Amino acid sequence: MKIELLTLYNYRNYIDLNLKLSPNINIFTGFNAQGKTNIIEAIHFSSLGISHRTRNEGDLILWGKNEANINIKFSKMDINSILKIKIKKNTRKELNFNGEIIKQKDLPGLLTMILFSPEDLMLIKGSPLMRRRFIDIELSQISKIYYNELVQYNRLLLQRNNLLKKIRENKNLITMLDTWDEQIAKKASFIVDKRIRGINDLSKLAQKTHYQISQDTEILNIKYNIYNQGNGVLNNFDDLFSFYKNILKKHRDNDIYRGSTSVGPHRDDIDFSINSISLKSFGSQGQQRSAILSLKLAELEFLKAETGEYPVLLLDDVMSELDTNRREKLLSILQDNNVQTLITATDKSLFNIHPKNKFFKVDKGIVSE
Known part of the structure; x- marks a missing residue:
């Protein structure tokens, strides 16, 4: 499965984001509290309809706005699809898959992904x-x-x-x-x-x-x-x-x-x-x-x-928690198997220049290559 385009409107600190992703490894770097994890959260939210960071969906809406939108264009088994999610204050979110309204119970399985966050290091x-x-x-x-x-x-x-x-x-x-x-x-x-x-x-x-x-x-x-x-x-x-x-x-x-x-x-x-x-x-x-x-x-x-096919892998601020050997082993496996991956980190030096690595800088809700 590959995500081609992520669009966010009034989501967290993103007023209007159109993000074209590499089918391989996408690395988002920048200081803390700039919006890196918000990108991870939006994609993960689209997979299950719940946030891994908050139970209150109103928290996902940009301050002062009444609704937020997540649009994802992706391919699964070589079939292109579009998932749209509209999050509203004090009411249920609206889900739309390829132009058809769907329910929460229909969402799991459309976008398959794995999240690896610092909290997972406490799993055991x-x-x-x-x-x-x-x-x-x-x-x-x-x-x-x-x-x-x-x-x-x-x-x-x-x-x-x-x-x-x-x-x-x-x-x-x-x-x-x-x-x-x-x-x-x-x-x-x-x-x-x-x-x-x-x-x-x-x-x-x-x-x-x-x-x-x-x-x-x-x-x-x-x-x-x-x-x-x-x-x-x-x-x-x-x-x-x-x-x-x-x-x-x-x-x-x-x-x-x-x-x-x-x-x-x-x-x-x-x-x-x-x-x-x-x-x-x-x-x-x-x-x-x-x-x-x-x-x-x-x-x-x-x-x-x-x-x-492989799911999308989301690595949120965990690379610095792994030593050099584990980090290099992980990246090697992902590169060899062409697993689409989104990685957030504060330190760009953790990563080597590689043809399958695409780097983004995140600064106050602005994303640039």
Whole structure:
């Protein structure tokens, strides 16, 4: 997939930006707070319809304006398309794909991309929520069904939690949980089954890359961890469905007392280990960063295998966080595989002159080659 043209109107600090991108590596340099990350954010927002920096879409609109526009001209499997997004204050955004109005649920998968930001360097040490969000974004880009099932699961979860609170006041409502638990168990089983398969595939790809990065000394393993699984083996949807029906019933009294659902995919986690030793507990900072880099490179191959071509890679201010060897390894892989990449950095000297590198300067919302 390649983005040819990005147009921003009244987005963050951009009044009117028309940016023609190279199909290879695009490097944006400049001082902090000039608008480099805003370009990354706009493209990432176009992929999922959510910002990785704010929950308030009004923050994306230039101060004093009532709406912002993101237009992206891109090619996917050699088919040209145009995606237009209009963000308005105090109302829903408008989405238009090739002249047709679409809904939020239709957006994931149109633009496939991977974001690598400084926050991702905390993926291993950070909260389980970060790791769950990581795999959900990955799978949502290759499967609209997965995205829709995840949305429905979260709605059911909210409704079940509301019912649990009501049961504390009226015990006669407890029989209603049987219906909710059946639906929750089905959605949970579908989601976790897909997550397990996705993590297994990513683990194999990341393991191969990490072995090379570590000069054949470290074996990286990534494993999906089902909350409260115990010693049982859950190999497929049927196993998971039986597990969730039983465990939801087992924890019912506790859930009523807490007023929330204590088991399900919203409680699961992902474990990283090197040579069978936990990276979160015992890995050095260098090992953790190498593992994250291996994971991001694995994402490229994973999405290519699922969609038929590489996604766009967004590297937001992470090059300075990588040492010279990791940085050169990353750029070499991207150049060799013609992965369209957008990189932001404050220091241009981090990059060598290369025929596939296109440099931009960003200064107070003005972008120039």
